[in-house]
Amino acid sequence: MLQETRIVLRNVGEINPVSVEDYRKRGGYESLRKALTMPPEDVIAEIEKSRLRGRGGAGFPTARKWSFVLKAESEQKYVICNADEGEPGTNKDRIVLSNDPNSVFEGMAIAAWAVGADRGFLYLRFEYPYVFPILEQALQNARDAGCLGKNIFGTDFNFDITVVSGGGAYVCGEETALIESIEGNRGEPRFKPPYPGISGLYGKPTVVNNVETLANIPVIMDKGGEWFSKTGVPSCTGTKVFTLCGNIAQKGVFEYPMGTNLRDIFETHGGVKDNRDLRGFMLGGQSGNLINASQIDLPMDIDSCQQAESVLGTGTIMVIDDYTEILDIVENIMKFFIEESCGKCTPCREGNIRIYEVIQRINRGEGKMDDMILLEELAETMNIASLCGLGQNSSVAVITSMHNFREDYLKAIERGRRA
Amino acid sequence: MSKVKLTIDGLPVEIEEGATILRAADELDIYIPTLCYHPDQNVKANCRICVVEVVGMKLLVPACSYPATEGMAVLTHSQRVRTARRNILELILARHAQDCLHCDRSGFCELQKVSEEMHFLRTPRYPYVARSDYWDDSSPSIVRNSQKCVACGRCEYVCSNIQTVHALSKVGRGFEVNFEPAYGKKLGDSVCINCGQCIQACPTAALTIYDYTLRVWRAFADPQKTVVAQVAPAVRITLAEALGEAPGTISTGRLVTALKRVGFDVVFDTDFTADLTIMEEGTELLGRINNGGVLPMITSCSPGWIKFCETYYPDLIPNLSTCKSPQAMFGALIKTFYAKQIRKVPSDIFSVSIMPCTAKKFEAQRPEMGRNGYRDVDVVISVQEIARMIRSAGINFSNLPETPFDSPFGLGSGAGEIFGATGGVMEAALRTVYEIVTGKELDSLDFESVRGFEGIKEASVMVGDIKVKVAVAHGLGNARKLMDAIRAKEADYHFIEIMACPGGCIGGGGNPIKNWRKMGPRLEAVYREDKNMPLRKSHENPYVKKLYEDFLGEPNSHKCHELLHTRYVDRSYLLR
Numbered sequence: 001m002l003q004e005t006r007i008v009l010r011n012v013g014e015i016n017p018v019s020v021e022d023y024r025k026r027g028g029y030e031s032l033r034k035a036l037t038m039p040p041e042d043v044i045a046e047i048e049k050s051r052l053r054g055r056g057g058a059g060f061p062t063a064r065k066w067s068f069v070l071k072a073e074s075e076q077k078y079v080i081c082n083a084d085e086g087e088p089g090t091n092k093d094r095i096v097l098s099n100d101p102n103s104v105f106e107g108m109a110i111a112a113w114a115v116g117a118d119r120g121f122l123y124l125r126f127e128y129p130y131v132f133p134i135l136e137q138a139l140q141n142a143r144d145a146g147c148l149g150k151n152i153f154g155t156d157f158n159f160d161i162t163v164v165s166g167g168g169a170y171v172c173g174e175e176t177a178l179i180e181s182i183e184g185n186r187g188e189p190r191f192k193p194p195y196p197g198i199s200g201l202y203g204k205p206t207v208v209n210n211v212e213t214l215a216n217i218p219v220i221m222d223k224g225g226e227w228f229s230k231t232g233v234p235s236c237t238g239t240k241v242f243t244l245c246g247n248i249a250q251k252g253v254f255e256y257p258m259g260t261n262l263r264d265i266f267e268t269h270g271g272v273k274d275n276r277d278l279r280g281f282m283l284g285g286q287s288g289n290l291i292n293a294s295q296i297d298l299p300m301d302i303d304s305c306q307q308a309e310s311v312l313g314t315g316t317i318m319v320i321d322d323y324t325e326i327l328d329i330v331e332n333i334m335k336f337f338i339e340e341s342c343g344k345c346t347p348c349r350e351g352n353i354r355i356y357e358v359i360q361r362i363n364r365g366e367g368k369m370d371d372m373i374l375l376e377e378l379a380e381t382m383n384i385a386s387l388c389g390l391g392q393n394s395s396v397a398v399i400t401s402m403h404n405f406r407e408d409y410l411k412a413i414e415r416g417r418r419a
Numbered sequence: 420m421s422k423v424k425l426t427i428d429g430l431p432v433e434i435e436e437g438a439t440i441l442r443a444a445d446e447l448d449i450y451i452p453t454l455c456y457h458p459d460q461n462v463k464a465n466c467r468i469c470v471v472e473v474v475g476m477k478l479l480v481p482a483c484s485y486p487a488t489e490g491m492a493v494l495t496h497s498q499r500v501r502t503a504r505r506n507i508l509e510l511i512l513a514r515h516a517q518d519c520l521h522c523d524r525s526g527f528c529e530l531q532k533v534s535e536e537m538h539f540l541r542t543p544r545y546p547y548v549a550r551s552d553y554w555d556d557s558s559p560s561i562v563r564n565s566q567k568c569v570a571c572g573r574c575e576y577v578c579s580n581i582q583t584v585h586a587l588s589k590v591g592r593g594f595e596v597n598f599e600p601a602y603g604k605k606l607g608d609s610v611c612i613n614c615g616q617c618i619q620a621c622p623t624a625a626l627t628i629y630d631y632t633l634r635v636w637r638a639f640a641d642p643q644k645t646v647v648a649q650v651a652p653a654v655r656i657t658l659a660e661a662l663g664e665a666p667g668t669i670s671t672g673r674l675v676t677a678l679k680r681v682g683f684d685v686v687f688d689t690d691f692t693a694d695l696t697i698m699e700e701g702t703e704l705l706g707r708i709n710n711g712g713v714l715p716m717i718t719s720c721s722p723g724w725i726k727f728c729e730t731y732y733p734d735l736i737p738n739l740s741t742c743k744s745p746q747a748m749f750g751a752l753i754k755t756f757y758a759k760q761i762r763k764v765p766s767d768i769f770s771v772s773i774m775p776c777t778a779k780k781f782e783a784q785r786p787e788m789g790r791n792g793y794r795d796v797d798v799v800i801s802v803q804e805i806a807r808m809i810r811s812a813g814i815n816f817s818n819l820p821e822t823p824f825d826s827p828f829g830l831g832s833g834a835g836e837i838f839g840a841t842g843g844v845m846e847a848a849l850r851t852v853y854e855i856v857t858g859k860e861l862d863s864l865d866f867e868s869v870r871g872f873e874g875i876k877e878a879s880v881m882v883g884d885i886k887v888k889v890a891v892a893h894g895l896g897n898a899r900k901l902m903d904a905i906r907a908k909e910a911d912y913h914f915i916e917i918m919a920c921p922g923g924c925i926g927g928g929g930n931p932i933k934n935w936r937k938m939g940p941r942l943e944a945v946y947r948e949d950k951n952m953p954l955r956k957s958h959e960n961p962y963v964k965k966l967y968e969d970f971l972g973e974p975n976s977h978k979c980h981e982l983l984h985t986r987y988v989d990r991s992y993l994l995r
Contacts (some may be wrong), residue, residue, distance in 0.1 A: 045792060053793070102539055122878065133495070156866055160706045169592075186589065191463075191464035191481065191484045193486060195483070259788070286907075287797075330658045338593060338594060339593065340593070341592065341593035341594070342593065343570065343589075343591065343592050343593045343594070343595070343596030344465045344596075345464075345466070345467050346466050346467050346468075346507050346510055346511055346569075347467055347506075347507055348508065348593075349512060349593055349594060350510035350511065350513070350568065351591075352593070352594070352596065353594045354510065354513070354545050357545070357546075374544055377502060377506055378510075380500065380502075380503075381503045381506035381507060384470075384477070384478050384479045384499070384503060385478075385479050385507060386467070386502045387464060387467070389464060407481045418916060
C-alpha cells in the first residue's frame with residue numbers, strides 16, 4: 001500500500017479555495033514575499049536546484065525555460081498558465097484549480113518576478129465552466145489582500161492575472177495554439193522555433209507553464225530546491241499527480257513521487273474493477289501509449305517511461321480490462337483526433353482520418369496485411385513530420401498498439417480472411 | 420551579421436545566422452520541394468513537403484521555417500525524408516481531383532511539379548475524398564474549385580494580409596478545412612473585389628480565372644459580327660512571358676499580328692483611351708482644385724479598387740474621379756462613335772477587352788457600362804486566356820512579324836502606356852496637367868518619385884502657382900492606409916492614384932503567375948516602352964484631339980459625361 005506524498009495537492013480539501021486568508025494561514029504567499037527580496041537570477045537558481053521539469057507532458061526543465069525569458073530583451077513579457085487540460089481522462093489541473101487556485105497564482109507571480117513580466121494569463125479549459133467563478137473570486141480576494149495587482153507587498157512589483165476561457169479546442173493545450181487563441185485568432189499552432197520564450201504572446205517573450213508545474217513553485221521557494229530534489233528520482237524530481245481512470249477499482253487523482261512503480265499504484269487502488277483480468281494500460285492520455293499487462297513494472301517518471309518506449313505525459317493511467325477490445329480503443333482515439341485536428345498541417349489534417357479508415361477496416365474484418373504496412377508508414381510519417389504535438393502524437397496509440405497488441409490486429413485480419 | 424557553417428547532404432555551406440535551411444540549400448543549388456512556401460509571403464510551414472532530416476534529431480523539420488544553425492548536418496533525401504515526403508504527398512493527392520488532362524493549371528501547377536519531381540508514380544492508397552462545397556463560379560472573375568485545394572493558405576494570406584479584403588478565409592477544422600468566404604457566402608456575393616491575387620498565389624487550380632474564351636471563338640464564327648479587340652497597356656508586357664518568353668519581353672507588334680491571326684477583325688490600343696482618361700481626369704482635377712470640389716481626388720482606373728472603395732469606404736465615393744476606366748471608355752466609344760463610323764449597329768459589334776486584370780470582367784458587367792440594352796464590352800479576357808487562344812490557334816508567337824494597331828484608335832502615347840505600372844497614371848496626369856496649366860514644356864518627363872514598388876509614394880509638384888500634392892498606392896493594404904488617413908483628415912493631397920494589385924496592372928490577377936522577382940523586369944519594360952514611344956504626353960495625341968473635335972466636344976463636356984463618366988454605388992451592405 002502506497003501513501004500519497006502531497007506537494008501539489010497540499011491544500012486540497014484543507015482550505016476554502018477562494019479564501020486568501022485560509023491559503024495564507026498555511027504559509028501561502030510567503031514564498032512570493034521571499035522571492036521578491038531575491039534577485040530574479042537567484043529565484044531561477046533555486047528552481048534549478050530543484051531540477052523541476054514541466055508537468056504538461058514534455059518535461060522541459062522549468063528553470064531553463066525561465067532563464068530564456070529572463071535573458072530575452074523586451075519591454076513587455078508575459079506569464080501564461082496553461083490550464084487547458086484537454087487530454088481525455090486527465091483531471092489533475094481541475095482538482096488543483098478548483099481547490100487551491102492561490103498556489104497557481106503564487107507560482108505565476110514568482111515566475112513573473114523571475115523573468116520580468118507584469119501580466120499573466122490563465123487559459124482555462126472551456127469544459128471547466130464551474131472553475132471560472134472560483135478563479136475570479138480567488139483572484140479578487142488575492143488582489144484585495146495585496147498579494148496580486150499593483151505594488152505587491154509594498155514593493156514596486158506589479159503583477160496581475162486575467163482568466164481567459166478556451167473555446168473547446170483540444171489543440172489549444174499546445175502552447176503556441178493557446179497563444180494564438182488568447183490573441184483572438186484561430187487556435188492553430190505556430191511553427192517552432194521561435195519558441196514562446198523568445199517570441200510568444202503578441203510576439204513578446206512568454207513563459208508558458210502547466211498548472212501542476214506552477215503549483216510546485218511556492219513549495220520549492222519555501223522549502224528550497226535542495227529539499228524538493230530529494231523526492232522522486234534524480235533525473236526527475238518531485239511528485240506527479242496521477243489521474244486514474246478506466247477499468248480501475250478506485251478512480252481519482254492521486255499524488256505520488258516521480259518514479260513510483262506503476263504496479264504499486266495499480267494495486268494500491270484496487271486493481272481491475274469487478275475482479276476482471278488486466279489487459280493493459282493507456283498511459284499519458286489519448287496521445288499516449290498503449291502498453292500491455294506484462295509491462296506493468298514501470299517506474300512512472302519521464303525518463304524511465306521514455307526508455308520503456310512509453311510516455312508519462314500528463315500522468316493519466318487508464319486501466320484496460322480483458323472485456324475491452326484494443327482495436328475499439330484505437331478506433332475511438334482516432335475519432336477523437338479527427339475531431340480535434342485543427343487542419344493546419346497536412347499529415348495531421350489528412351492523416352488521422354486515413355488511419356481511422358484503415359483501423360475501422362481491420363476492426364470490421366475487412367483488413368489486409370498490406371494495411372499493416374500502410375499504418376506503420378503513415379503513423380510514422382505523422383509522428384515525425386507533423387507541425388505540433390497533436391499531429392506528432394495522435395498516431396502514437398496506433399504505433400504502440402501495433403507493437404504491444406500485434407496479435408489483436410493479426411486476429412482481426414485473419415478473421416476477415418476466413419469469413 | 421554573423422555567419423553559421425553547416426552541411427547539407429555532406430556539402431559545406433556558410434550562411435548568415437537566422438536564415439532557413441531552405442535558403443542554405445538554395446545557396447548550394449540543392450532543390451527542396453515546397454508547396455505552401457511562396458517567396459512573397461510569410462512562412463507557413465504547414466504543407467510539410469519540405470521536411471528534411473537534421474542528424475541527431477528525432478523529428479523531421481520543415482526546411483522553409485527551420486533556421487540553419489552552426490554545425491548542423493542536414494539530409495534532404497534520406498530514406499526517412501523520402502518516405503515521409505511521399506506519404507505526405509500521397510495524402511494531398513488523395514484529396515486532389517486528378518484531372519490534370521483538362522485542368523486549367525496543367526503545365527504550370529506546383530503540385531504537378533512536386534509530384535513529378537518526387538517521381539510519384541502510383542495512385543494514392545486512399546480513396547479520393549473531395550472537399551465539401553468545392554465549386555463556386557458565382558463570381559464573374561474567379562472560379563474556386565477546392566477539389567484542387569492543398570490548404571496551403573496562400574490565398575488567404577494575400578487576400579487578408581496584402582489586400583486586406585478578407586474575402587477568403589479558413590473555414591472549418593481538420594479534414595473539413597476549406598478556404599472560402601465566411602458564413603457560407605459565394606464569392607460573387609461576398610466582399611471579394613475580383614483582383615485575382617488569390618489566383619496568382621494559388622499553387623494549383625483551386626483558384627482560376629473565369630474563362631470566357633469560348634464566347635470569343637463563337638463570335639469569330641459569326642459572320643454578322645465585327646469582332647473588335649482592345650489591348651491594355653500591361654498586356655504587351657506580360658503576354659510573351661505567358662507564352663514562355665522571359666519576363667519583361669515587350670511584344671506589341673507581334674501581339675497585334677497574333678490577334679489578327681486568331682480571328683479579331685480590328686485591334687485597338689487601350690493606350691489611346693488611357694490618353695483620353697488623362698484628358699478627362701486632368702480636367703476634372705483642375706476643376707475640383709479651382710472650384711473647391713472634393714479633394715483629394717482619387718483615380719478610378721482599377722475596378723478592384725473601385726469595388727473595395729464602394730465596400731469598405733463608401734463615405735469616400737465623392738473623392739473618386741467620375742471618369743470611367745480606359746477599358747470602359749473604349750467600350751463606350753466602340754459601340755457609339757466607331758459603330759457609326761463603320762455603319763454597323765452596336766449589336767453587330769462584338770467588343771473584346773484583353774486585360775491583365777480579372778476585375779475588368781466584373782467592371783464590364785456593371786449595369787452602368789452599357790446602354791439601350793447592349794454591353795459596352797461584351798467579353799473581357801485575361802492575358803492567360805489570350806495566351807491559350809494563341810496557342811490553340813497553332814500560332815508560333817516567337818516568330819511572328821509585327822503589325823501596327825488599327826486606326827482610328829491605334830495610337831497611344833507613352834503616358835498611356837505607363838498606366839500599366841503603379842504610379843503611371845499619376846505620372847501621365849502630371850505631364851499633361853503641368854503643361855496645360857502652365858503652357859510651358861516640361862524639362863523632364865520622368866517623375867521618378869512616383870515610380871517603383873514602394874507601397875505608398877508621395878510627391879509634390881509646382882503646377883503654376885499651386886503646389887500639387889500627390890500620393891500613389893498599390894496593393895489594397897497600402898490603399899487602406901491612405902484611406903484611413905483621409906478619413907481621419909490627416910491627408911492633404913490633391914490627387915491620389917490607387918491600383919488594387921501590387922505593382923499595378925503588370926501585377927494584375929490575369930497575368931501569368933508571378934512573384935516579385937518577375938515584377939522587376941516587367942516594370943522596367945513599361946518604362947522602356949514609354950521611352951521608345953514617339954509621343955509621350957496624352958494631350959499631344961493627335962487622334963485624341965481629333966476625337967474631341969469630331970465627336971466629344973471638349974473635355975468634361977456633356978457628351979463626355981454621357982459616355983466617359985460613371986457613378987458608383989455603396990456596397991457596404993456586403994460587410995453585413
